[in-house]
Amino acid sequence: MNSFGRMFRVSIYGESHGKGVGVLIDGCPAGIPVDKEDFMGDLSRRKAGGAGSTKRIESDEPVIISGICDGHTTGAPINIHFVNGDTRSKDYSLFKRMPRPGHSDFVAMKKYNGNNDIRGGGHFSGRLTLALVAAGVIAKKILAGSKLNAKLVQVGKTDVRNASEKEIDKILTHVQENGDSIGGIVQFTGVDLPVGLGEPFFGSVESHISSMIFSVPAVKGIEFGAGFEGVKLKGSQHNDSIIDASGKTLTNNNGGINGGISNGNPVVFRVVIKPTPSIYIPQETFNFEEGKMDTLQINGRHDACIAKRATVVVENAAAIALADLFLINKSSQI
Ligand SMILES: Cc1cc2nc3c(=O)[nH]c(=O)nc-3n(C[C@H](O)[C@H](O)[C@H](O)COP(=O)(O)O)c2cc1C
Numbered sequence: 442m443n444s445f446g447r448m449f450r451v452s453i454y455g456e457s458h459g460k461g462v463g464v465l466i467d468g469c470p471a472g473i474p475v476d477k478e479d480f481m482g483d484l485s486r487r488k489a490g491g492a493g494s495t496k497r498i499e500s501d502e503p504v505i506i507s508g509i510c511d512g513h514t515t516g517a518p519i520n521i522h523f524v525n526g527d528t529r530s531k532d533y534s535l536f537k538r539m540p541r542p543g544h545s546d547f548v549a550m551k552k553y554n555g556n557n558d559i560r561g562g563g564h565f566s567g568r569l570t571l572a573l574v575a576a577g578v579i580a581k582k583i584l585a586g587s588k589l590n591a592k593l594v595q596v597g598k599t600d601v602r603n604a605s606e607k608e609i610d611k612i613l614t615h616v617q618e619n620g621d622s623i624g625g626i627v628q629f630t631g632v633d634l635p636v637g638l639g640e641p642f643f644g645s646v647e648s649h650i651s652s653m654i655f656s657v658p659a660v661k662g663i664e665f666g667a668g669f670e671g672v673k674l675k676g677s678q679h680n681d682s683i684i685d686a687s688g689k690t691l692t693n694n695n696g697g698i699n700g701g702i703s704n705g706n707p708v709v710f711r712v713v714i715k716p717t718p719s720i721y722i723p724q725e726t727f728n729f730e731e732g733k734m735d736t737l738q739i740n741g742r743h744d745a746c747i748a749k750r751a752t753v754v755v756e757n758a759a760a761i762a763l764a765d766l767f768l769i770n771k772s773s774q775i
């Protein structure tokens with residue numbers, strides 16, 4: 442399914458090598474100040490071009506088709522479109538008979554009986570995260586009183602929390618020069634979010650955010666607060682003592698969420714992004730034309746580390762989920 446949300450409803454469309462990609466947002470309140478410039482900062486954080494990035498360079502220029510007029514949202518559906526320019530589909534012709542290990546080629550071929558768009562990653566491409574970033578810019582405006590931020594905290598085995606951009610780039614360049622790829626961990630922190638976002642059980646903050654975050658291609662895991670490390674603590678250590686009437690806690694092992702509801706402390710989660718599947722080192726895969734294993738040599742233009750460009754994707758995807766919960770929460774009390 443290509444739609445997410447109950448109140449702030451986001452649908453994404455397009456293909457990596459089709460005419461373009463984009464987003465349709467329904468349910469956005471009217472009167473939110475937005476203009477084209479507001480998108481540029483976050484879109485440039487996702488943009489290709491730096492160390493470890495794909496060499497495919499797109500303008501990533503947002504075209505506002507509807508729902509924003511005279512510098513504010515109008516209450517009508519918002520459509521933001523991005524035109525694809527720098528496509529090179531011939532790099533992909535091989536993957537129909539020799540699917541790439543770790544990518545969507547095999548499952549898409551089976552699921553859609555070979556009718557899927559195989560130019561680039563088609564509709565499975567990370568390019569569609571451009572649409573999520575754009576929708577996240579508007580979601581953040583709905584959450585104007587809160588500050589949301591995601592940062593890269595680990596690249597492969599290296600903790601990069603205190604590393605400079607230059608040090609991170611050195612790791613990525615080394616991997617890229619070897620024709621290989623590397624994964625990473627992105628940490629999200631949302632501060633000054635109101636108490637009360639989220640619903641018990643299926644609409645919990647954790648389930649809503651996770652559902653959205655797992656929609657980002659290459660995400661393989663998520664943990665909130667102390668997460669998996671929490672298993673090493675006793676209840677007496679894991680419990681977060683409430684220290685004032687606002688609900689502030691001494692520690693934040695629960696990542697700002699109890700009973701599926703935000704408790705007013707920072708919402709914190711970490712996301713694991715796998716190493717990019719398309720690598721330049723020859724790999725063994727099944728050749729469907731010849732009915733035997735064969736050696737696949739991938740050409741084309743790929744990210745050596747998705748996690749770097751996906752940091753703002755995680756931030757804005759979380760914003761979409763939280764903005765939806767924010768609007769839903771407006772109806773929890775009269
Ligand atoms: C921002 C972004 C950029 C990506 N760039 C590439 C890429 O250059 N090459 C590639 O093979 N996969 C890339 N991916 C990941 C694939 O789209 C993803 O691995 C594939 O769709 C399979 O999905 P899965 O990894 O979730 O199983 C990228 C993902 C994101 C979020």
Ligand SMILES: C=C(O[C@@H]1CC(C(=O)O)=C[C@@H](OP(=O)(O)O)[C@H]1O)C(=O)O
Binds near residue numbers: 457489496497565743
């Ligand atoms: C184009 C973008 O990233 C692409 C994501 C992607 C993939 O398989 O996910 C593969 C590469 O593209 P192509 O399909 O042209 O080989 C990346 O360049 C983008 O992020 O804007």
